[in-house]
Amino acid sequence: MRRFRTAAAAALTTALTAALASGCGGGTTTDGAGSNDKPKELTYWATNQASSLQKDKKILKPELAKFEKQTGIKVKLEVIPWSSLLDRILAAASSGQGPDVLNIGNTWSSSLQKSDALLPFDGKNMAKIGGKGRFSPSALAATGAEGKPPAAVPLYSLTYALYYNKQMFRQAGIDEPPKTWKELVAAGEKLTDDGHYGLALEAGDPVENAHHAFVFAKQHGADFFDASGKPTFDKPGNVKAVKQYVDFLAEDRISAKGNAEYAARQSVRDFAKGKAGMLLWQAAGSQLLGNGMKPADYGVAPVPVQSVSDTGDRGTTSMVAGINLAVFKNTDNIDGALKFVKFMTSDAEQHKLNTTYGSLSPVRAAQKAAPRDKDEKVMRSVLADSAAPLPQVPDESKFETLVGTAMKELFAQAAAGREVTTDSVRERLAKAQQQMRK
Known part of the structure; x- marks a missing residue:
């Protein structure tokens, strides 16, 4: 995962325990809070992967327009700096007012899984996005505790x-x-x-x-x-x-x-x-x-x-580094959220986004093409042969x-x-x- 505010990370367990007590949920209105009464709209929190927030918006907005054209579902985008992302997620988990879909650092998967705030990618939900077999096993290993359905799915991989x-x-x-x-x-x-x-x-x-x-x-x-x-x-x-x-x-x-x-x-x-x-x-x-x-x-x-x-x-x-894509459990548009996850992890989008960001696609089919550069060639080899997930x-x-x-x-x-x-x-x-x- 990328860098984030470590002071917030230190408070993660305490905050998630509070989230459990108060009830966790997702789903947003057009202003980013509350229950989503517009099934043709999703709110997406993206992470800052590029050199600036504006550059991320420039990269992502054309892709989100493709999704809207394909499905009729509009996606409201907010790119959040790593320095404030965990604070925002914790606030959303404890208040029940958050996005429908969000990026998380893959090392947070087990911690957020404990909060019960995220939609489990069990057999049924995983099937809706194309199945577990589409993803690299090493990237999937950093999506939650062993023996439990993944709390998220891999989006961008790094080593x-x-x-x-x-x-x-x-x-x-x-x-x-x-x-x-x-x-x-x-x-x-x-x-x-x-x-x-x-x-x-x-x-x-x-x-x-x-x-x-x-x-x-x-x-x-x-x-x-x-x-x-x-x-x-x-x-x-x-x-x-x-x-x-x-x-x-x-x-x-x-x-x-x-x-x-x-x-x-x-x-x-x-x-x-x-x-x-x-x-x-x-x-x-x-x-x-x-x-x-x-x-x-x-x-x-x-x-x-x-x-x-x-x-x-x-x-x-x-370590298996990278970004995972998650769905808030109580979103009022689970079907739309899963369609968006399927779109973002599709072969075409994976090639487009990971090439732009210089990361490695965790989707197996996207890894079959020739490596785009020496960075990707090494990362592919490491992810396949010598990377291990941080303790889940x-x-x-x-x-x-x-x-x-x-x-x-x-x-x-x-x-x-x-x-x-x-x-x-x-x-x-x-x-x-x-x-x-x-």
């Missing part, structure tokens, strides 16, 4: 990849992108000199930190939750994972100290401007182009692993906030010149685990 500056690699005598973290650190040391650094990090963003912690933990054979959903943040494998990631700045020193405060795509800008030779990011191509970097200037490869022989969970190179537990978003913030504090400690030890990492994760249980 992390390693981006590297070809010219900087040539100048440093590096022949190919690193396949292991040991190789990445070695490459980073060659690239770090005279104000340039090996790896750009977004270490001031708790969500970004938590995503990488999850991947590193998988590679160390660990998980942040056990099979029953109980947090296990301070287990040895998780401690190793977090320390290894923080050490890029703390011990390896291949990342700039200023990265400890980076958020809002500052690391992408540094990479695009040649201040860092490598970047770990989701579908960065369009953002790099917007920052003046030409596609020929960079390469894309899977995220490194601990050992090239690692398979299964230890071979995980990305009700408190997942709280995990992102607490663990990600602990890592932010550790990065700040390292940037200030204070040593980050195994014990200090364990202590921070233990504190986060205690807060998780409150």
Whole structure:
């Protein structure tokens, strides 16, 4: 998923519990609140995928006009910034006044599923949009708790990849992108000199930190939750994972100290401007182009692993990132809402929208065409072979906030010149685990 306000994420479980008590629902009038008395009209909350809200509107409005022409149903569009989206969803869930259809970060699926605010995509509803088999299994795995009908369906898929500056690699005598973290650190040391650094990090963003912690933990054979959903943040494998990631700045020193405060795509800008030779990011191509970097200037490869022989969970190179499309359960226009979901996940729309946004379609048929660029080629491979969904537990978003913030504090400690030890990492994760249980 994309970035969102972590303060709101921390309150998700509490707010959803309140939503359960007060009753949840969807359905809107033309002003975006209350019961929908116009069956030929839907309200849709879209996420900010492009460089601006206005650009999203420009992209989406022609597609919504196609839907209206096909079905006679008008769609009222509102594009909501990630910084306020979760607050808006929580307010809608607790008041019963929300949109008919909405985009959600796929990592929120289980948390919102717990609220009972979203329409379950059971066998009957899934059949109305073409069936479960249309979607990539890995993308479907990030739509809600295991054993329950999905709370949403995949709309845009993303995975992390390693981006590297070809010219900087040539100048440093590096022949190919690193396949292991040991190789990445070695490459980073060659690239770090005279104000340039090996790896750009977004270490001031708790969500970004938590995503990488999850991947590193998988590679160390660990998980942040056990099979029953109980947090296990301070287990040895998780401690190793977090320390290894923080050490890029703390011990390896291949990342700039200023990265400890980076958020809002500052690391992408540094990479695009040649201040860092490598970047770990989701579908960065369009953002790099917007920052003046030409596609020929960079390469894309899977995220490194601990050992090239690692398979299964230890071979995980990305969380399953992306955007899901959901329907508010109490909408007065379920048939129209499901028609809209079917339209947005149709082969034609998936090709159009994911090509425009630089994301990967989670619809299998759309993946049969030749990859449009090197970004999509790598993302397809990662999504199919080495991506894993974040823990599908009700408190997942709280995990992102607490663990990600602990890592932010550790990065700040390292940037200030204070040593980050195994014990200090364990202590921070233990504190986060205690807060998780409150």
